[in-house]
Amino acid sequence: MSHTETEIPTPETTHAHEPQVLKPERSRLGLMRPDHGKSVIIDWLTTVDHKKIGLMYGTIALFFLLVGGIEALIIRTQLAFPENDLISAQRYNQLFTMHGTTMIFLAIMPLNAAFFNFLVPLQIGARDVAFPRINSFSLWGFVAGAIVINFGWILQALEVMGLFQASGPTAGMNDFVPAMGWFGYAPITGINFTGAGTDFWIMGLQILGIASLSAAMNFVVTIVNMRAPGMKMMRMPVFTWMTLVVSLLIVFAFPAITIALGQLMFDRCFGTNFFVVAGGGQPILWQHLFWIFGHPEVYILVLPAMGIISEVLPTFSKKPLFGYSIVVFSGAVIGFLGFAVWSHHMFTTGLGKVATAAFSLLTMAIAVPTGVKIFNWVGTLWGGRVRFSAPMIFSLGFVWMFMMGGFSGIMHSSAPADAQQQDSYFVIAHFHYVAIGGIFLAVVAGIYFWLPKMIGKMWKGNLSTWVAIFSTVGLNVTFFPMHFLGLLGMPRRTHTYLEGFGWETYNLVCTIGAYILAFGIFLLVVDIIRCFRSGEPAGNDPWDARTLEWTTTSPPRVYNFAKTPIIPARDALWEHKYGPENRRITFEDDHGHGIHMPSQSWMPFIASFGFIPLGLGMSLMQAGIPYMGYFAIFGLVLIGMGVALWAIEGPGGYHLHPEEDAI
Amino acid sequence: MSEAEYHPLPVATESHKDSETEKYHAFVNLALGLAAITGIELVLVYLPFNTVFIFTVLLSLSLFKFIAVIAWFMHLIYDKLILTLAFGTGMAIATGTFIALGFLFSRGNVDMDAITGF
């Protein structure tokens, strides 16, 4: 990620025109605050600027998208031919587990977080998020969790080289990489069945959960409290609305998995009986707790995508979003209903007639607000002056592909039908249509739409068209045949298969499709790098867009808005440009106060860094490495110290006096 | 929330003090009530009444304590509606989810012979 960092103008360069020279101050601890430093690395490590944090989230997430993609390619290559033995069954388990975990928690969620961070303060006319230092804590917590979850690969490599063997409670089990599926069903996560990989998974997810929770609370407070004057709730861009809904979903859904993971950890480390069958534990309880979190989680993944689409479609149809309030409302309904359908993942466990019927009906009900949104998007296009720019092409792809995923979703909302589909490739087809056809395409649309704003450079040429063609064709070639594979009875998570079931051709086609899709993603990376290296200056508003973020410079300056804007209408910039006189954006007078900027800080970084020794220590202890308990305690101390010093050092801050913005 | 808090430490306007005094009385009464209820609960479980009756009474008493602490000690009734919404949503989702979850577990689904732990 280093090349992106140096490309972004640092505050020093953006402030070159400012007369005053800022000097770092001492915090209440007596230490120098890392403000206005010369070192780029320290600047990025200690930053509390939501834009830099957003860019870091994005870069790291794209990296993990590639990692997860490579894992997927290995999986698909293994499945290309019957009885292939490219990788062992054990390795296969590790790959699909890490593929799912990586894609969901380390690629899509942080990609969404990248957009939240970069855009939400700009879209509501705020200077930053409500708690800038918590924001930095969330970012580095995410990095710590990612490291802990992936650490098993290193141990695994050592084991293959004969340099390491487990000797602790998991002695004799050489799976140091998680290998029990992204939902980690009990009892395979028990101490008797899986090795230290499960511990890495537990600790890593726990850390990621804490990071997500703190970020989500931060965003709710930001959106409720930090809106510029006149930015009423019903004037907010839909993307900001979806951020609010998603953040609330995270706040209320994650505790279930936090506790479930805690119980599982106790089972493994301290001999409790939560999910241990012999001691009376009920593995089914894990399934419930997981999906109480898990179903809201899939909406946590998809609602930001819907928000992106709701911004892109109006911009490129030159029309307001059709039925704004309905779109917002149905987003909120989806979020709320999302808590009431978790058991549709468990129809085949035998819930009883009443429960099955109830969850089946509720699942069908949730398709209604989803459908409403699709109609609204189509309504937005209707009669608009549609421009087929890159973001628009991907957004149109989203509407179609997401709808296909929704259809198969509705198909398995019917419990009898689901009994045929559950745990088969049909489900794989369903969630890859919503995840790749839906979320991935929307995120790419978002990248094409907002990257010029983020880095100030415009896209060159039309490589984007080829990205669109390869990724859409690739995803359909990969996943459409999986519907048939599923109905032909091919179970998911099977590392190879015999000839003669009629699965061979489909599997080969799927594998070819996966490579086409991968080539599309490769082109995307190439295009992004090209944009970084040789893009022309983008200007403030390259797309003739509608919302407030486009009034700032590209890239926006550290303080976002020189003066707080006063928002007269929804689609603020559009009304400002083309609306009547009384809808112009005006600016608050700051009476020479200047802009209050929060100070940078080491403490969030230190506190979240402590998660690494804590997570690794707890896991390596299980694998039998000596002194790891102390290492974990050291991590705890580091976290405690970081938080305590953070509280004591005080927020600090300094003032900037920029020249006025003109739009 | 009144303006008075924005003044430096020792200063407080009279009206603000009044409202705080009013709150003080509410707090004292509530504390006494809570203590009394805890006493009642303790006695109640030993009384030879119908179980369902005791169960209902216990439930409503603890619900009362729960709501009272939130409303007065935690100032929710004096405060902005948005706080009630923030907390209430979490409370409602939690209650709904876990009541549903409770109903999803039944003894009929458990194979007691498979459990060797006790």
Add this chain to the structure above:
Amino acid sequence: MSDTATASHEDGHASLIIDNKKLLMWLFLGSDCMFFGTLISTHLIYRKLYPESFEPTALFSLELTSFSTFILLMSSFLMALAVSAMHKGELKSFRRNVIGVIFFGLIFLGCQVYEFAHFVHEGLTLSTNTFGSTFYMMTGTHGVHVAIGVFWLICMYFYSHTGKMDAHESAIDVEVAGLYWHFVDIVWIVIFTAVYLIEFI
């Protein structure tokens, strides 16, 4: 305005509906409802599944638990007084009340440590059966919450002696700590009824 004021005050945004920290705390508490909801419902579910696996009435001492419930309720009362004192700007009365809260909190923790030690002595451990697992984890998590609260208040107490207290900000900080404390109290109210009292009818 002092430099400790949050950015939001500086920016003077019109939509500032409620103090940032307070809203954050209430959201956290809403989230904590799910957190404790999971713990308590796990306990109750296993209790319902295996009613005969364990007979807690022999072990539980209702007198002790009622006493600690009472203690926690009274600490909540003092906490409310402390918050109100802070709003009135009466530092002395704030300190008096906070000391009371800390003291009561420590008594509660003491009772819990005694209770755990007693139960373990009687043979109920984390791994005895599902009752042991769920009971210790639930009450233990609550105990950790209390301990964090006590630690937080001790910090506040010492901070009030440094003379750096800022009327508005510190009143909010104390109020936020108070909200946390009261929440820990209401969680105990639920546990007291749902876990202890119910066993005796």
